[in-house]
Amino acid sequence: xxxxxxxxxxxxxxxxxxxxxxxxxxxxxxxxxxxxxxxxxxxxxxxxxxxxxxxxxxxxxxxxxxxxxxxxxxxxxxxxxxxxxxxxxxxxxxxxxxxxxxxxxxxxxxxxxxxxxxxxxxxxxxxxxxxxxxxxxxxxxxxxxxxxxxxxxxxxxxxxxxxxxxxxxxxxxxxxxxxxxxxxxxxxxxxxxxxxxxxxxxxxxxxxxxxxxxxxxxxxxxxxxxxxxxxxxxxxxxxxxxxxxxxxxxxxxxxxxxxxxxxxxxxxxxxxxxxxxxxxxxxxxxxxxxxxxxxxxxxxxxxxxxxxxxxxxxxxxxxxxxxxxxxxxxxxxxxxx
Amino acid sequence: xxxxxxxxxxxxxxxxxxxxxxxxxxxxxxxxxxxxxxxxxxxxxxxxxxxxxxxxxxxxxxxxxxxxxxxxxxxxxxxxxxxxxxxxxxxxxxxxxxxxxxxxxxxxxxxxxxxxxxxxxxxxxxxxxxxxxxxxxxxxxxxxxxxxxxxxxxxxxxxxxxxxxxxxxxxxxxxxxxxxxxxxxxxxxxxxxxxxxxxxxxxxxxxxxxxxxxxxxxxxxxxxxxxxxxxxxxxxxxxxxxxxxxxxxxxxxxxxxxxxxxxxxxxxxxxxxxxxxxxxxxxxxxxxxxxxxxxxxxxxxxxxxxxxxxxxxxxxxxxxxx
Amino acid sequence: xxxxxxxxxxxxxxxxxxxxxxxxxxxxxxxxxxxxxxxxxxxxxxxxxxxxxxxxxxxxxxxxxxxxxxxxxxxxxxxxxxxxxxxxxxxxxxxxxxxxxxxxxxxxxxxxxxxxxxxxxxxxxxxxxxxxxxxxxxxxxxxxxxxxxxxxxxxxxxxxxxxxxxxxxxxxxxxxxxxxxxxxxxxxxxxxxxxxxxxxxxxxxxxxxxxxxxxxxxxxxxxxxxxxxxxxxxxxxxxxxxxxxxxxxxxxxxxxxxxxxxxxxxxxxxxxxxxxxxxxxxxxxxxxxxxxxxxxxxxxxxxxxxxxxxxxxxxxxxxxxxxxxxxxxxx
Numbered sequence: 001x002x003x004x005x006x007x008x009x010x011x012x013x014x015x016x017x018x019x020x021x022x023x024x025x026x027x028x029x030x031x032x033x034x035x036x037x038x039x040x041x042x043x044x045x046x047x048x049x050x051x052x053x054x055x056x057x058x059x060x061x062x063x064x065x066x067x068x069x070x071x072x073x074x075x076x077x078x079x080x081x082x083x084x085x086x087x088x089x090x091x092x093x094x095x096x097x098x099x100x101x102x103x104x105x106x107x108x109x110x111x112x113x114x115x116x117x118x119x120x121x122x123x124x125x126x127x128x129x130x131x132x133x134x135x136x137x138x139x140x141x142x143x144x145x146x147x148x149x150x151x152x153x154x155x156x157x158x159x160x161x162x163x164x165x166x167x168x169x170x171x172x173x174x175x176x177x178x179x180x181x182x183x184x185x186x187x188x189x190x191x192x193x194x195x196x197x198x199x200x201x202x203x204x205x206x207x208x209x210x211x212x213x214x215x216x217x218x219x220x221x222x223x224x225x226x227x228x229x230x231x232x233x234x235x236x237x238x239x240x241x242x243x244x245x246x247x248x249x250x251x252x253x254x255x256x257x258x259x260x261x262x263x264x265x266x267x268x269x270x271x272x273x274x275x276x277x278x279x280x281x282x283x284x285x286x287x288x289x290x291x292x293x294x295x296x297x298x299x300x301x302x303x304x305x306x307x308x309x310x311x312x313x314x315x316x317x318x319x320x321x322x323x324x325x326x327x328x329x330x331x332x333x334x335x336x337x
Numbered sequence: 338x339x340x341x342x343x344x345x346x347x348x349x350x351x352x353x354x355x356x357x358x359x360x361x362x363x364x365x366x367x368x369x370x371x372x373x374x375x376x377x378x379x380x381x382x383x384x385x386x387x388x389x390x391x392x393x394x395x396x397x398x399x400x401x402x403x404x405x406x407x408x409x410x411x412x413x414x415x416x417x418x419x420x421x422x423x424x425x426x427x428x429x430x431x432x433x434x435x436x437x438x439x440x441x442x443x444x445x446x447x448x449x450x451x452x453x454x455x456x457x458x459x460x461x462x463x464x465x466x467x468x469x470x471x472x473x474x475x476x477x478x479x480x481x482x483x484x485x486x487x488x489x490x491x492x493x494x495x496x497x498x499x500x501x502x503x504x505x506x507x508x509x510x511x512x513x514x515x516x517x518x519x520x521x522x523x524x525x526x527x528x529x530x531x532x533x534x535x536x537x538x539x540x541x542x543x544x545x546x547x548x549x550x551x552x553x554x555x556x557x558x559x560x561x562x563x564x565x566x567x568x569x570x571x572x573x574x575x576x577x578x579x580x581x582x583x584x585x586x587x588x589x590x591x592x593x594x595x596x597x598x599x600x601x602x603x604x605x606x607x608x609x610x611x612x613x614x615x616x617x618x619x620x621x622x623x624x625x626x627x628x629x630x631x632x633x634x635x636x637x638x639x640x641x642x643x644x645x646x647x648x649x650x651x652x653x654x655x656x657x658x659x
Numbered sequence: 660x661x662x663x664x665x666x667x668x669x670x671x672x673x674x675x676x677x678x679x680x681x682x683x684x685x686x687x688x689x690x691x692x693x694x695x696x697x698x699x700x701x702x703x704x705x706x707x708x709x710x711x712x713x714x715x716x717x718x719x720x721x722x723x724x725x726x727x728x729x730x731x732x733x734x735x736x737x738x739x740x741x742x743x744x745x746x747x748x749x750x751x752x753x754x755x756x757x758x759x760x761x762x763x764x765x766x767x768x769x770x771x772x773x774x775x776x777x778x779x780x781x782x783x784x785x786x787x788x789x790x791x792x793x794x795x796x797x798x799x800x801x802x803x804x805x806x807x808x809x810x811x812x813x814x815x816x817x818x819x820x821x822x823x824x825x826x827x828x829x830x831x832x833x834x835x836x837x838x839x840x841x842x843x844x845x846x847x848x849x850x851x852x853x854x855x856x857x858x859x860x861x862x863x864x865x866x867x868x869x870x871x872x873x874x875x876x877x878x879x880x881x882x883x884x885x886x887x888x889x890x891x892x893x894x895x896x897x898x899x900x901x902x903x904x905x906x907x908x909x910x911x912x913x914x915x916x917x918x919x920x921x922x923x924x925x926x927x928x929x930x931x932x933x934x935x936x937x938x939x940x941x942x943x944x945x946x947x948x949x950x951x952x953x954x955x956x957x958x959x960x961x962x963x964x965x966x967x968x969x970x971x972x973x974x975x976x977x978x979x980x981x982x983x984x985x986x987x988x989x990x
Contacts, residue, residue: 191921222929528770532783
């Protein structure tokens with residue numbers, strides 16, 4: 001099934017200046033998002049997953065800059081002098097974003113109704129009454145009880161889960177085609193997280209929304225996403241279909257990540273632990289960034305591996321598909337390996 | 338095992354740290370100028386007996402109200418002119434820096450000590466102790482300072498020592514409030530809780546874990562307060578309640594020069610300039626200290642610096658040529 | 660009450676523990692009102708055993724951990740540590756007790772004093788309890804402790820900022836173990852860590868437990884990691900214990916509807932399975948414990964709710980050996 005391509009990120013590179021030196025936050029990120037598709041962007045802290053999203057949403061500002069690559073919306077670049085005007089019309093209307101902490105993204109001095117209505121009045125030219133009516137509908141659509149009463153409440157009167165629902169209502173108020181959700185449930189309790197994820201899934205089906213879901217939790221990806229991209233140290237190391245990657249992960253890092261995630265099933269007592277930690281992004285050594293922690297790394301890996309096809313996914317590893325963690329690991333091998 | 342750890346310099350020596358700080362100061366031009374001016378003023382005060390051309394108290398009736406040297410009738414023997422008693426203004430400015438700086442520094446030290454002790458007690462003990470101490474602070478704050486000064490001076494009689502006592506008593510509250518609020522927030526920090534669970538006695542928690550957090554904010558407040566004290570000293574001396582002749586201070590000189598303001602402007606201008614320069618340069622330097630001791634602010638300052646811009650431009654150009 | 664009767668003296672016994680907080684008074688003349696943050700909690704932890712204490716925000720799990728460590732005063736009930744009632748210890752006796760029970764905190768970045776070298780931080784408990792005079796004198800012991808948690812000896816002379824989150828958490832554990840405690844309360848020790856590092860720390864804690872026969876109270880906000888480290892699991896909801904059982908009983912045969920909801924809410928890293936899993940409906944939000952309603956606290960979100968639940972709160976009843984539940988419909 002080929003669908004219309006909405007967003008293309010092409011070999012994107014983002015650098016940040018810091019007192020310690022130039023931080024290469026993203027050194028090579030390429031993504032494609034089709035209409036109505038959910039893409040999971042997975043990585044640990046510092047892997048560059050949030051910076052990628054910020055770049056797409058146009059939120060990179062000094063001391064950071066995009067130093068290479070391109071971001072295209074429906075085939076047209078959002079970067080450079082020409083792209084800037086186009087980007088302004090796309091962002092906020094066609095691309096919306098929600099964040100981890102809904103409290104800091106809401107203005108504490110404005111009622112929910114006014115905050116929701118503001119975007120619609122600005123982008124869609126609604127009148128005050130129209131915006132208010134639509135805001136009430138939206139609050140109902142994101143599953144808040146008594147939406148009419150919520151309009152006149154302030155953010156501090158709502159719980160964390162309710163605030164995230166308001167953020168989602170705000171994000172979908174201008175009927176965007178792409179929603180970027182940056183760790184939308186990390187700050188929430190598990191039972192509330194399940195509610196929010198369910199809401200996102202149902203909105204996607206109803207509105208045909210494309211979603212980029214950024215998370216560190218593989219379980220969240222498994223439930224919601226069709227495709228997944230795994231990031232490590234500023235690069236995408238593996239991308240492909242969710243079922244394929246969870247079934248047969250090709251990159252040693254993906255394999256390790258999956259096996260260090262606790263499961264509710266199974267009887268294993270010890271979790272796999274990937275020793276060491278991610279490399280510094282200031283002057284990273286050439287070659288594979290995962291090499292210092294990789295159990296099957298060799299001298300050959302000092303040469304940067306390209307993205308190559310393996311078993312239906314694309315993997316950045318010279319030895320894609322080798323079961324890296326099997327010897328001496330007290331874990332049952334993942335199915336299919 | 339860890340790339341991040343090994344890529345950092347192991348243990349930078351004190352000298353290297355100092356050099357790094359000086360480099361950072363050099364990049365903040367305003368702060369650097371402030372720092373240099375402060376150094377010059379302090380040096381001037383310390384070396385007063387050697388650099389002052391005349392005895393500041395020596396009167397010379399023949400050379401009364403001489404204008405500065407570059408004006409007609411001026412005399413290169415008295416560069417900044419002379420006052421109504423024929424005393425050399427330059428020498429008085431140089432000697433005046435002594436008492437002004439002495440009073441400023443000792444008041445900051447004493448009032449700071451009182452404030453820190455009160456603030457620590459209130460913040461750490463909490464509850465009733467806190468309420469009582471903070472109400473005392475409130476009362477002291479709402480009591481007119483000048484009334485307090487008049488009261489104490491009339492009992493003790495005006496002198497430099499009285500001045501220090503008076504200003505210390507009327508200026509410690511800001512430290513107490515600041516220290517209390519920091520102590521209360523630091524008590525919630527996990528490492529303080531860890532220390533308490535470990536069984537650390539309160540004395541150790543206060544001195545090892547809480548007090549170090551106070552140093553940088555106190556430094557900033559202290560430096561800013563210093564400027565307030567310099568102004569307050571000038572004001573009190575101006576009223577005739579502070580430093581007494583034949584000793585001198587900038588405030589006193591401004592006070593005694595005010596009667597001659599229309600015929601001899603230099604009498605108040607030069608000591609006044611001394612006050613302005615000191616206060617201004619201390620403020621500039623204090624701003625630099627504040628930013629440098631706050632890691633977040635420091636990174637932000639770097640982001641807007643020329644070095645950062647150069648770094649980003651180089652990165653973009655490299656990307657284009659690739 | 661729990662489990663087969665054993666002759667081993669439990670490391671920790673908590674009996675009917677209750678904790679109250681005082682509200683800020685609303686009006687100027689209004690008296691502060693007590694809010695029950697924790698109500699009638701009981702459990703035992705035996706030597707070498709881990710009790711998982713699981714609950715969402717507002718469940719009172721952190722309060723329970725702090726009450727055990729005597730950081731918060733208990734309003735009712737008893738805390739018995741190695742056979743001694745410590746509920747009302749004060750002053751020097753309380754301070755000496757501290758060496759037997761230690762705390763590992765959630766935030767690895769804030770739990771170490773940034774101005775103290777690792778040597779000073781790990782040696783501090785030894786100095787405070789008069790075992791050594793200075794950090795230098797404790798160097799050998801500190802190096803041994805660092806080795807125990809898998810850090811090199813030269814870590815001792817560095818400052819915390821040179822370490823990553825996972826490494827700092829290891830340092831926090833080394834510090835907690837310096838006094839050879841019998842009980843460690845770990846308050847979400849891995850929640851702030853990355854997935855791959857989480858496993859490192861959990862495995863380390865397990866290894867140390869076996870080596871040193873430690874007892875853990877492991878506080879967590881969901882059920883995923885708890886399975887790997889706990890022997891028994893207690894579920895808290897809005898200040899009350901709703902279920903306590905051996906690990907396998909909780910995961911295989913959960914009785915309380917809230918436990919079921921918690922279990923089904925944990926996302927599983929298996930796409931096929933995750934899509935198939937049926938989520939037990941648990942709509943609505945956690946109740947406000949400042950204004951409690953009578954009856955079962957879970958009633959507002961429970962799929963099984965009846966009039967009985969709204970009127971009277973269910974007692975904790977043992978339904979199988981070592982498995983107790985507080986629910987009118989499931990016990």
